[in-house]
Amino acid sequence: MTAPTTETDAAQAYHAFLAALADADEYAAVDVAVRLLDAGVPAERVLLDLVAPAQTEVGERWARNEWSVAQEHAATHISERVVAAVAAHVNPRPTRGRVVVACMDGEWHALPPRLVAEVLRLRGWQVTFLGASVPAAHLVSYLHRHDAHAVALACALPMRLPHAHRMIEACRRSDVPVVVGGRGFGVDGRWARRLGVAWAPNAPAAADLVADERALRRVRPADLPHLADDEYASLVKRRGELIDSALADLRERVPAVNDYTPAQLDSTVSDLGYIVDFLAAALYVDDSSLFTEFVGWLAAILTSRGVPAVAVGRSLGHYHQVLRDFPRAARFLADGEAEVAGLRRDVHR
Numbered sequence: 444m445t446a447p448t449t450e451t452d453a454a455q456a457y458h459a460f461l462a463a464l465a466d467a468d469e470y471a472a473v474d475v476a477v478r479l480l481d482a483g484v485p486a487e488r489v490l491l492d493l494v495a496p497a498q499t500e501v502g503e504r505w506a507r508n509e510w511s512v513a514q515e516h517a518a519t520h521i522s523e524r525v526v527a528a529v530a531a532h533v534n535p536r537p538t539r540g541r542v543v544v545a546c547m548d549g550e551w552h553a554l555p556p557r558l559v560a561e562v563l564r565l566r567g568w569q570v571t572f573l574g575a576s577v578p579a580a581h582l583v584s585y586l587h588r589h590d591a592h593a594v595a596l597a598c599a600l601p602m603r604l605p606h607a608h609r610m611i612e613a614c615r616r617s618d619v620p621v622v623v624g625g626r627g628f629g630v631d632g633r634w635a636r637r638l639g640v641a642w643a644p645n646a647p648a649a650a651d652l653v654a655d656e657r658a659l660r661r662v663r664p665a666d667l668p669h670l671a672d673d674e675y676a677s678l679v680k681r682r683g684e685l686i687d688s689a690l691a692d693l694r695e696r697v698p699a700v701n702d703y704t705p706a707q708l709d710s711t712v713s714d715l716g717y718i719v720d721f722l723a724a725a726l727y728v729d730d731s732s733l734f735t736e737f738v739g740w741l742a743a744i745l746t747s748r749g750v751p752a753v754a755v756g757r758s759l760g761h762y763h764q765v766l767r768d769f770p771r772a773a774r775f776l777a778d779g780e781a782e783v784a785g786l787r788r789d790v791h792r
């Protein structure tokens with residue numbers, strides 16, 4: 444391959460990389476990355492301009508039901524191999540303090556923070572990457588045993604925000620400054636601000652923040668006075684009962700549900716659970732847009748798999764009825780129902 448000195452070369456490399464992911468050809472994918480490095484492209488750019496956008500595209504293809512879960516898993520595995528190959532190719536020696544990078548408890552999207560970890564390493568930090576789903580107690584005991592300059596915590600799913608907050612607080616109690624990132628905090632980091640923690644939109648910004656300890660510590664406290672209404676806590680307590688009643692309601696109103704295969708039933712129960720979990724997270728940060736964004740996403744995912752958006756609207760309506768004495772939850776559910784109704788209008792236009 445020729446040196447990617449022009450935009451066209453970079454675009455060609457990206458297409459070759461995506462094609463390698465689509466063919467589950469790890470050798471071709473590693474070749475594309477290594478050739479870019481050999482042509483003088485900085486490792487950081489290979490990670491952020493090749494691997495990161497390709498992974499986002501993998502997600503889009505899965506969401507549109509063009510790629511199966513198996514294809515997504517294969518592609519992600521290859522991207523992980525490529526990140527390891529890039530890291531081994533450059534392999535800088537640390538000259539700065541230790542930064543611990545970890546995923547929140549229950550968070551399995553380890554590749555995005557792995558990219559952040561590699562960028563920090565490239566910039567001279569000694570990085571300990573703890574990977575997916577790290578329980579808060581284990582993270583804290585690790586921080587106590589190792590002198591960390593900072594901890595970087597990743598969250599890809601907004602429904603994990605209440606857990607994220609507990610984890611951030613646990614790190615704070617150990618007096619280690621925290622930076623967070625990932626799609627779970629919102630595209631503009633607005634939910635990180637609500638939780639009172641420094642946020643970075645991408646790996647380079649995270650590296651800049653980590654290098655500026657005063658900025659890292661200069662954050663406004665969490666802003667969660669609404670939690671006093673107990674809606675979040677009650678919803679979490681009633682999770683199982685809510686899902687059971689929503690399923691019973693679906694069985695009664697949509698007879699086809701009674702003929703679902705065990706796998707279809709499983710994903711229906713998961714979706715009913717996601718609705719409760721995203722609603723709980725929205726209540727936690729007191730932001731209806733967290734819930735409506737999720738509803739739009741869920742409707743799109745189901746529609747691309749042949750399930751009409753009206754099914755989501757029906758379950759939202761059920762939860763709305765059951766939770767009518769919870770003013771904030773009822774308002775968020777009404778917003779969600781309006782979102783689904785808007786999507787249906789768009790489809791029929």
Ligand code: B12
Nearest residue numbers: 495498502551552553554555595596597624625645646649
């Ligand atoms: C691969 C993948 C998985 C893999 C992860 C494997 C792994 N080793 O990482 C597996 C199969 C485990 C998975 C599972 C699920 N996934 Co998934 N996944 C993805 C996918 C396709 C790619 C993730 C990725 O690597 N992105 C590339 C990175 C580079 O992008 P990025 O997140 O924007 O990262 C940049 C910034 O956000 C920031 N950043 C990111 N992390 C951090 C951390 C710190 C500390 C900082 C400072 C900055 C920072 O810097 C990065 C680079 O500059 C995404 C699609 C997507 N758009 O990301 C879906 C996606 C995130 N997954 C999704 C879903 C729904 C799920 C599941 C719920 C699916 C299911 N039904 O089971 C589960 C949940 C599992 C869990 N509890 O965590 C949805 C989330 C939608 C939503 N409404 O929130 C997405 C968006 C797919 C989609 N298009 O719908 N997934």
